[in-house]
């Protein structure tokens with residue numbers, strides 16, 4: 001059977017925004033135009049798809065957006081799309097506009113939505129865009145690098161005042177369910193300890209002892225990084241430290257500041273490649289794929305397979321962090 005020609009595609013951003021999403025939008029629009037395909041921007045994620053909130057994209061309308069944080073198409077979390085009636089309306093918009101394929105830029109939730117749309121006959125491709133870096137089939141998600149650098153800028157500043165006042169800083173980094181960002185930031189800032197939801201720790205051995213050892217060797221300020229998803233969050237961890245060590249402890253929740261700012265070169269370039277690959281797949285008649293980075297290569301993966309995998313914490317990075325913070329030394333001495 002002859003394949004239907006792809007003449008018009010849609011692109012949208014969904015879930016938590018991430019620096020680099022604009023570069024992905026630009027790449028999708030320009031690659032499509034380059035291939036003779038029309039590109040329609042859908043605003044406000046699945047909410048916009050349900051309500052036909054659209055913005056046709058031409059070559060000029062995506063000019064100069066790569067250097068901007070956020071997303072020119074806005075992002076949203078849509079409850080209506082979670083029920084079949086909402087999804088039927090979204091399919092109705094695709095039919096009304098004659099959309100032959102959709103590129104969704106977002107995280108795991110967005111991909112679950114794409115999978116549902118594909119079951120209703122819409123061709124879909126996902127691009128991983130989230131500062132959480134929690135998509136199992138891809139070693140990298142757009143926004144992670146910029147978010148790490150933003151967190152580091154703040155932590156470097158915090159260090160100055162913590163050093164002056166000889167305090168213990170407990171910094172909460174984003175990640176509802178994932179500690180990738182916290183771990184990476186912890187290694188980069190030379191933290192005293194890092195606490196993530198994926199790894200149980202023995203607070204006395206893994207947190208209080210490294211602090212005491214550092215104090216004994218002359219250090220008078222401490223930096224503890226906590227992922228948002230850890231039970232009790234940064235406040236819970238700070239309370240434990242205060243009780244066990246009587247240190248003057250201060251909590252900083254970095255929050256949404258981590259999601260903003262000018263995207264780094266890594267995020268812009270990765271987003272550009274992924275946008276290009278996504279359109280190529282749709283144009284070739286493919287559907288139900290996620291663009292991934294694996295061993296420095298851009299590859300694609302079945303969405304259902306991608307969603308069935310859970311991304312575990314990088315054990316090499318975790319081991320390096322433990323060795324350098326002193327968390328591991330305490331254990332070895334005990335054995």
Ligand SMILES: Nc1ncnc2c1ncn2[C@@H]1O[C@H](COP(=O)(O)OP(=O)(O)O)[C@@H](O)[C@H]1O
Nearest residue numbers: 015016046077078081106107108109110112113
């Ligand atoms: N299981 C699902 N079925 C259909 N749509 C979903 C599903 N999970 C999430 N979505 C849609 O995707 C949106 C974004 O998901 P969310 O988890 O908030 O962000 P992210 O895509 O960044 O992980 C949700 O608001 C919802 O509209």
Ligand SMILES: O=P(O)(O)OC[C@H]1O[C@](O)(COP(=O)(O)O)[C@@H](O)[C@@H]1O
Nearest residue numbers: 015016107130131132174175176228
């Ligand atoms: O913007 P909101 O709704 O406050 O959500 C905050 C959450 O979004 C994130 O920034 C990104 O998560 P998603 O990519 O899954 O949307 C998480 O790190 C954070 O826990």
Ligand SMILES: [Mg+2]
Nearest residue numbers: 107108109130
């Ligand atoms: Mg998510």
